Amino acid sequence: MVFREHKDWPMPSIQSQLFAFYGQNVSSTQGAEWQRHRKITSSAFNESTFREAWNETIARVKAIDFEGESERSLGRIRSTFDLLAMQVLVNVGFGQDMGLTTVPPGHRESLMDSLGFILKHIMLTIIFNSLKAPDYMLPDKLRKLKISVAELRMYMEEAVLRHMQANKETAENLQKKSLLGAMVKANEAEKKQLQKSTKRPSYLTESELYGNIFVFNLAGYETTASSMTFALSYLAAYPETQDWIFEELQMHYAESENVSYDAVYPKLVRCLSVMYETLRLATPAPMLIRSPTEPSELPIITKDGPKSITVTPGIVVGGHFYGGHLSSRWGPSADLFGPKRFVSQSASGDEALVIPEGPVYSPWLLGTRNCPGKKFSQVEFVALIAQILSEWRIEVATAGQSTQAAREKLLYMLLNDKYFNISTHLLNPEAVGVRFVRR
Numbered sequence: 443m444v445f446r447e448h449k450d451w452p453m454p455s456i457q458s459q460l461f462a463f464y465g466q467n468v469s470s471t472q473g474a475e476w477q478r479h480r481k482i483t484s485s486a487f488n489e490s491t492f493r494e495a496w497n498e499t500i501a502r503v504k505a506i507d508f509e510g511e512s513e514r515s516l517g518r519i520r521s522t523f524d525l526l527a528m529q530v531l532v533n534v535g536f537g538q539d540m541g542l543t544t545v546p547p548g549h550r551e552s553l554m555d556s557l558g559f560i561l562k563h564i565m566l567t568i569i570f571n572s573l574k575a576p577d578y579m580l581p582d583k584l585r586k587l588k589i590s591v592a593e594l595r596m597y598m599e600e601a602v603l604r605h606m607q608a609n610k611e612t613a614e615n616l617q618k619k620s621l622l623g624a625m626v627k628a629n630e631a632e633k634k635q636l637q638k639s640t641k642r643p644s645y646l647t648e649s650e651l652y653g654n655i656f657v658f659n660l661a662g663y664e665t666t667a668s669s670m671t672f673a674l675s676y677l678a679a680y681p682e683t684q685d686w687i688f689e690e691l692q693m694h695y696a697e698s699e700n701v702s703y704d705a706v707y708p709k710l711v712r713c714l715s716v717m718y719e720t721l722r723l724a725t726p727a728p729m730l731i732r733s734p735t736e737p738s739e740l741p742i743i744t745k746d747g748p749k750s751i752t753v754t755p756g757i758v759v760g761g762h763f764y765g766g767h768l769s770s771r772w773g774p775s776a777d778l779f780g781p782k783r784f785v786s787q788s789a790s791g792d793e794a795l796v797i798p799e800g801p802v803y804s805p806w807l808l809g810t811r812n813c814p815g816k817k818f819s820q821v822e823f824v825a826l827i828a829q830i831l832s833e834w835r836i837e838v839a840t841a842g843q844s845t846q847a848a849r850e851k852l853l854y855m856l857l858n859d860k861y862f863n864i865s866t867h868l869l870n871p872e873a874v875g876v877r878f879v880r881r
């Protein structure tokens with residue numbers, strides 16, 4: 443009820459406004475304003491941008507040097523996936539023509555540098571934005587942050603302008619392929635439509651476009667990198683699951699010359715089930731909060747049976763999603779990694795993804811205000827798993843211990859030793875690791 447009815451139970455504005463410093467956006471708004479943002483931003487997530495995400499992820503994974511070291515800590519794996527998630531988002535988000543690491547004339551740093559610095563220091567950025575101090579009073583890190591914040595704004599302004607000014611042919615190409623392009627296209631169509639009517643503006647202003655591009659990067663970066671890191675770690679501990687995935691890849695990916703999104707992605711049900719299972723055990727959004735707009739009755743279960751309590755505006759209710767994801771309703775193996783629980787097989791052997799009935803499962807949230815980047819994140823995740831497992835077997839790094847002891851330590855830490863800060867992290871990611879062995 444609380445998380446499905448976002449009109450009556452919005453996110454408290456003190457939280458939703460935190461990330462609106464480039465402009466209001468789909469995450470910071472409520473009611474009719476939210477609908478206006480959601481309509482335009484949803485158009486960014488379409489088959490063309492998914493295709494780009496697929497190709498871009500495969501190309502980026504192929505460029506990673508997994509052979510470089512024999513064993514890698516999970517801290518190292520996380521940094522690798524942080525970079526990968528950012529590269530994919532920037533490329534697909536802004537459009538392929540955007541140089542990622544070059545510093546174009548008129549700029550002081552590259553797009554990746556400025557976005558990367560802001561995303562890595564997001565809490566500092568929020569605090570810093572309310573600080574009005576002259577440059578000479580700022581320590582080096584804050585001066586660097588100030589440059590990055592200004593640079594990113596300039597990159598976003600240029601990108602929006604480029605998409606709006608492109609001639610028809612280039613525009614079509616640009617707009618098809620990037621989240622920003624698709625958003626600008628939908629926005630321009632909305633403006634034209636509006637000229638014919640007297641309705642109130644339903645398109646986004648330029649600062650709102652910046653607000654939304656930024657929030658896509660913010661919402662899509664850590665969530666993805668966190669899921670990928672946990673998935674790879676679980677797979678290392680479960681070699682038999684890797685064999686099961688590899689069977690699917692041999693049928694549809696490794697043997698296939700054409701690993702196109704359209705032909706191959708829908709067939710990789712087992713790879714997708716790894717994402718569902720990873721998000722069950724280690725969702726990057728385990729705690730979401732809401733507060734009612736009016737005094738509201740909230741049904742609760744107590745040891746004496748069902749009751750209801752009145753929640754008034756200003757009181758914050760938190761949803762603890764790990765609770766639902768690890769409840770005994772998942773059966774005796776609730777704590778164990780088992781992606782097969784998400785796969786059903788028809789009599790003819792065809793496999794499909796299913797969500798078991800009974801327990802709560804909502805890593806992307808349920809209802810109309812669910813995650814608009816859900817399929818984007820799925821395509822990216824499946825491309826990563828498919829590309830890595832088609833070439834590599836992943837093993838638990840033993841670091842002098844027995845394989846059994848190293849595996850138990852890893853599994854214990856994955857389940858118990860994590861904390862939440864924007865996304866899910868291991869408390870001690872340097873204490874465990876994995877090894878890549880070529881198939």
Ligand code: HEM
Nearest residue numbers: 468469658661662665666669727730805806807813815819
């Ligand atoms: C594993 C990957 C992901 C997970 C688990 C995830 C999960 C979520 C959840 C739980 C919410 C609701 C948050 C709340 O209301 O408090 C959300 C919202 C959102 N997500 Fe995702 N997300 C993922 C990836 C992405 C990606 C890749 C993008 C964009 C490229 C994205 C864009 C957004 C946006 C814009 C919102 C705000 C939507 C609104 O308020 O209407 N997410 N996501």
